[in-house]
Amino acid sequence: MERHADGVVDLFADPAMSSLSGADLSDPALARRMVDSRLAYDGPPELGHWAVLLGGDLVGLAHLRPSGELPGGLPEIGWYLAVRHGGKGLATEAARTLLRHGLDELVLHSIWALIHVDNASSLRLAARLGFLPVGEGRHYNGPHRVHVALPGQV
Numbered sequence: 001m002e003r004h005a006d007g008v009v010d011l012f013a014d015p016a017m018s019s020l021s022g023a024d025l026s027d028p029a030l031a032r033r034m035v036d037s038r039l040a041y042d043g044p045p046e047l048g049h050w051a052v053l054l055g056g057d058l059v060g061l062a063h064l065r066p067s068g069e070l071p072g073g074l075p076e077i078g079w080y081l082a083v084r085h086g087g088k089g090l091a092t093e094a095a096r097t098l099l100r101h102g103l104d105e106l107v108l109h110s111i112w113a114l115i116h117v118d119n120a121s122s123l124r125l126a127a128r129l130g131f132l133p134v135g136e137g138r139h140y141n142g143p144h145r146v147h148v149a150l151p152g153q154v
């Protein structure tokens with residue numbers, strides 16, 4: 001992901017990308033800090049952060065890594081797509097690819113997603129992928145629905 005660091009900062013220049021994330025990453029200094037913390041990832045090597053490319057251009061970001069929010073470092077997935085590429089299923093495709101990688105190839109026992117209660121498009125995306133809503137809690141400085149995907153159920 002290192003070669004996409006500047007691209008990720010540019011991607012987050014759109015305030016819509018972080019409006020529900022608890023920090024305004026349209027501030028390039030904050031976005032750079034977010035990128036640095038992703039680049040400093042030192043968890044299991046098969047997990048981590050992925051750049052979402054379309055025809056070689058960076059259009060989004062996804063991660064599948066031990067959660068810092070849920071107990072026991074449970075595997076947590078997340079997705080981001082530039083607004084100008086939204087509404088065509090690209091984020092769904094990227095998230096589904098990572099979900100299938102985690103469940104089928106890495107044989108994870110569960111994959112978790114924390115989605116802000118007001119993030120309607122992300123909640124629809126999770127439902128499309130077959131995530132089960134299992135509760136609600138305060139995460140990333142705001143109310144989030146807790147979702148899980150289990151092998152054989154998505």
Ligand SMILES: CC(C)(COP(=O)(O)OP(=O)(O)OC[C@H]1O[C@@H](n2cnc3c(N)ncnc32)[C@H](O)[C@@H]1OP(=O)(O)O)[C@@H](O)C(=O)NCCC(=O)NCCS
Binds near residue numbers: 020
């Ligand atoms: C969350 C986010 C990725 C969703 O983007 P998105 O454009 O809705 O997602 P997709 O690219 O998968 O597109 C899905 C939409 O395209 C439509 N669509 C069209 N063709 C499609 C296809 N072939 N497959 C799936 N969906 C398709 C879907 O119906 C859906 O529209 P709907 O939500 O109105 O029902 C995006 O809003 C974002 O990055 N937000 C900021 C970051 C963020 O909040 N991340 C989530 C943190 S948990």
